[in-house]
Amino acid sequence: MDHHHHHHEEMDNFSPNSLANGEIKTMTGDAHSCHMKMAFYFGTEATVLFDWWKFNTTTGLIYSMVGIFLLATLYEGLKYFREYLFWKSYNAIQYRSVQIPLEKESSNPVSQMVGTVLFKQPLPTMLSSFHFLQTFLHVIQITVSYLLMLIFMTYNVWLCLAVLLGATLGYFLFGWKKSVVVDVTEHCH
Template sequence: MKSLHLSLFFISMSKMDMSPGGDMPSMPNGTNDMQCCMMQMSFYWGKEATVLFRGWPGNSFGMYILAIIFVFFLTMAVEVLSNQPLIKPGTSPLVGGLMQAFVQFFRISFVYMVMLAVMSFNGGIFIAAVAGHTLGFFIAKFRALALVNKEEDKGSSSVRNNV
């Protein structure tokens, strides 16, 4: 009986009109069971998106803006965690390794969350991710350059004092 049901299902599916760009046709029993499981496969604009969790942000414009802000700050965190030195000289290898592993756990979790968010194919989410990566990279490199310049100023001022 089960195999008969499955074969009837596949026969009815093969007879459905699957024209490109069209809506998903109804199932033989009149429901759109497969439509709930289909994923958008091209970029689109609009607040009707599913980002990370089913039903989020939903159809609310405020929740869509919150999703964009969330993805923006998540990608900034990825870049800052990826580009910052975490271990100071003289740190124990065990403590340093544990700190790096802890940060790596969060960084890679954030990276996968951003990847899944961008796979929503929503244009606003994509732009937020790219902008967050860009600003996060800028902040990380700005801080690194400021630290290098600070160290150079310390070294040059001590040379001036000794002369």
């Protein structure tokens, strides 16, 4: 019955006026209220991801934008790095070349030539160190991806621009090196 009473208190705090202002107000406890914007806005105050990451000044906004910009840039770099490791490993797994001398040392330069022998490498297993590394990097990538998505969902236009511009710079710096058309490491953000 207490849970039912608490639900009515939350509904009492919900009003059409809060939606008209582009925010939802909820009560969590007796005196703590939380305002969440539900429309894009230009502002110099926001809470970003955590209670301790709040700002209400232009300086705080700028510092947050720089941090978010760098995070989005590094996210794009991480996507490229994972793909680079994959293709480097894939090429190394297919064939490993070993150079062996064709003949013992001789005064004839032609007989000192070196031959190349290709050995087929075994494919990595699920418990290989490469797969563990890729799994660890995947967890970091998906975590950063969702954090960037949640930052965008603050609806603060300045923070959204920081995400977009950081991702743009990251793609500019790292995207031209991509070796495939399909991005196999993409996650939503």
